[in-house]
Amino acid sequence: MTVFVTDGEQRATLAVVRALGRAGISVTVGSEGPRSLAGSSRYCTGKVCYPSPSKDARGFQAFLREEMMGGGCRVLLPMTDVTMRLVAQMRAYLVSHVRLPIPSEEEIKLAQDKRQILLLALQLGIACPETFMLQESESLAEVAQRVRYPVVVKPRFSWFLRDGTCVPGTVQYARDPEDLLSKYQSFHRQIPFPLVQEKIEGEGRGVFLLVWDGELKAAFCHRRLREKPPWGGPSVYCESVTLDKELLRKSFELLQATGWQGPAMVEFKVDNRDGRAKLMEVNGRFWGSLQLAIDAGINFPLLLYRLANGEDVPPQLNYQVGVKSRWLLGDLDHLLIRLAGHGELNGCSSQGASRLRTCLDFMKFYERNLRYEVFRLEDPGPGWYECKSYFGGLLRRFAQRTEGASAR
Numbered sequence: 001m002t003v004f005v006t007d008g009e010q011r012a013t014l015a016v017v018r019a020l021g022r023a024g025i026s027v028t029v030g031s032e033g034p035r036s037l038a039g040s041s042r043y044c045t046g047k048v049c050y051p052s053p054s055k056d057a058r059g060f061q062a063f064l065r066e067e068m069m070g071g072g073c074r075v076l077l078p079m080t081d082v083t084m085r086l087v088a089q090m091r092a093y094l095v096s097h098v099r100l101p102i103p104s105e106e107e108i109k110l111a112q113d114k115r116q117i118l119l120l121a122l123q124l125g126i127a128c129p130e131t132f133m134l135q136e137s138e139s140l141a142e143v144a145q146r147v148r149y150p151v152v153v154k155p156r157f158s159w160f161l162r163d164g165t166c167v168p169g170t171v172q173y174a175r176d177p178e179d180l181l182s183k184y185q186s187f188h189r190q191i192p193f194p195l196v197q198e199k200i201e202g203e204g205r206g207v208f209l210l211v212w213d214g215e216l217k218a219a220f221c222h223r224r225l226r227e228k229p230p231w232g233g234p235s236v237y238c239e240s241v242t243l244d245k246e247l248l249r250k251s252f253e254l255l256q257a258t259g260w261q262g263p264a265m266v267e268f269k270v271d272n273r274d275g276r277a278k279l280m281e282v283n284g285r286f287w288g289s290l291q292l293a294i295d296a297g298i299n300f301p302l303l304l305y306r307l308a309n310g311e312d313v314p315p316q317l318n319y320q321v322g323v324k325s326r327w328l329l330g331d332l333d334h335l336l337i338r339l340a341g342h343g344e345l346n347g348c349s350s351q352g353a354s355r356l357r358t359c360l361d362f363m364k365f366y367e368r369n370l371r372y373e374v375f376r377l378e379d380p381g382p383g384w385y386e387c388k389s390y391f392g393g394l395l396r397r398f399a400q401r402t403e404g405a406s407a408r
Contacts, residue, residue, distance in 0.1 A: 001072065001073070002027060002028050002045065002073055003027045003073070003077060003305065004030060004067070004068075004073040004075070004076050004077070005029055006031075006053070006077070006078045006080070006083045007078070007079040008029040008036030009031060009038075010037070010079050011037065011288055011290075011327065012285075013036075013079045014038040014382055015286070015301070016286065016290070018043050018291075018294075018379060019294050019299050019300075019301040019302055020302060020305060021041065021042075021043020021045075026045040026046070027043060027044055027045055028044075028047070028048060029046070029047050030047075030050050030067075031047070031048075032049065032053075034047070036385075037374070037382050037386060040384070041379055042378075048067065053080075053083050053086055053166070054082050054165070054166035055166070057082075057166065060083075060086060061086055064076075064094070065093060068098045069097060073097075074098065075098065075100075075101065075305060075309070076094065076098045076099070076100055077286075078102065079285060081112055081158050081159055081283075081284075082166050085105065085108055087100070088104060088105035089105055091104065091105070099309065100308075102261065103258075103262060103284070107258055107261070108284055110258050110259075111258050111264070111284035112157055112158065114154060114155075114195060114281055115156050115193070117258075117279075117282050118195075118279070120257055121279050124254060126254065126279050127277065127279065129152075129197050129198045129199075129279075129280075130198040131195050131197045132147070132196040133195055140180075140184055140185075143180075143196060144181055145177060147180070147198070148198065149180075150173045150174060152171060152174075152197040152198070152199050153172050153184055153187055153195075153197075154195045154196075155190070155195075156194055159191075167190050169187070169190065173199065180196065200269045200278055201272045201273075203223055203270045204227065204232075204270075205223055205224075205244070205247065205267070205268045205269070205270060206221065206223075206267055207220075207248055207251040207266045208264075208287060208300070209251055209255060209264055210300055210307075211255050211256070211260050211261060211262065212261060212262070212307045213261070215315070216252055216315060217303060218298050218300060218303055218315065218316045218317070219243060219248050220240070220243070220293040220298045221241050221244050221247070221248070222240050222292055222293070225237040225239060225324075227334065228330045228334045229334070229337050230337055230338055234288045234289075235289050235327075236326065236327045236330035236331040236333070236334050237324065237326045237334075238289050238324070238325055239324045240292060240293070240321055240322065240324075243319075247266075247277055250266075250279075255282075260284065262304065263285065263300055263304060264282060264284045264285070265282070266282050286300070288327075289325060289373075291325055292323065292325035292371075292373070295323050296319040296320045297318070297320050298316055320369075323369050323371065324367060324371070325370075325372075325373050326373060327374060328372055329386055329390050334358075335359065374386050
């Protein structure tokens with residue numbers, strides 16, 4: 001019997017494969033291509049290809065039906081927002097073939113709906129950025145004159161399923177009323193009713209929880225030291241910090257209100273203006289910096305596996321503080337974006353350390369308690385795979401630009 005994990009290109013999937021594999025559990029990795037980041041790990045015992053969940057949702061679901069029918073898998077772990085929803089839609093069929101430690105489709109949809117999460121958080125007294133949730137009866141032009149710029153234009157969902165294809169949502173910044181009107185209308189055509197939100201400057205904090213049958217089974221906190229892109233995105237360099245009991249309480253209450261079951265990350269940003277941690281979003285799945293929590297002592301994947309198999313798992317809240325995790329190639333992207341020297345990127349000024357300071361920080365390849373997220377001596381395959389993919393992509397883009405310049 002084995003665990004089947006989807007989305008082999010995700011760093012969180014690699015962390016799951018390593019965590020379960022080290023515990024002697026067989027793991028099969030599914031991905032869109034024959035090779036993947038997690039599939040390159042020595043702890044991966046099987047690899048399969050399936051139709052793209054984002055481009056061929058029905059094909060992906062048909063593949064899972066056939067794959068799970070054989071009964072060779074004990075637990076199925078979908079790893080992204082897209083695969084979580086698609087797998088949850090099949091729950092009635094899948095539960096007779098495999099253990100499925102995820103919430104219902106309605107609970108997943110609620111957690112992925114940024115508008116509903118913010119409304120629920122406000123009801124619970126959780127601080128949030130000032131947000132305008134426009135409906136058809138409200139005037140965008142009036143809001144555009146009232147807000148303080150730059151503002152964030154955020155899709156209501158990170159992705160939207162339309163005719164079997166997933167439309168991705170991206171966050172952008174608007175610099176003035178005209179820019180806001182243009183970007184809002186463009187977003188609205190793709191994913192209806194995006195949010196208009198004040199921009200919060202401050203340190204990102206993540207509260208990671210594992211909830212099972214309404215009980216808190218594990219918790220972990222980290223802070224983001226660098227992100228990609230620099231103005232906000234996935235962390236490329238982060239550190240475990242002391243468990244913030246107040247943020248943990250708020251996060252747990254929010255997840256309880258959604259009926260959540262399984263792992264989730266509740267993301268906050270500490271507002272530089274008043275020092276208050278304000279809710280940014282909920283990620284109802286394993287998160288990108290999962291490896292940091294494992295390195296610090298909370299093995300979320302193994303705990304979830306044990307719970308899915310009916311074991312009685314006592315709560316785990318103790319871990320090592322001060323452990324740092326670095327996604328090296330993501331950090332390289334952070335450096336390149338800073339060195340590009342654009343005054344405004346994506347409509348938002350990139351603030352932070354000087355370029356020289358950024359270069360010096362990047363060159364710190366050794367620190368006490370620092371672990372590299374992908375590059376591991378005991379499991380070098382994913383690091384080599386990521387390097388080849390990364391630099392191969394750079395060469396292809398350079399060749400395309402050169403060809404385009406020659407054609408002109």
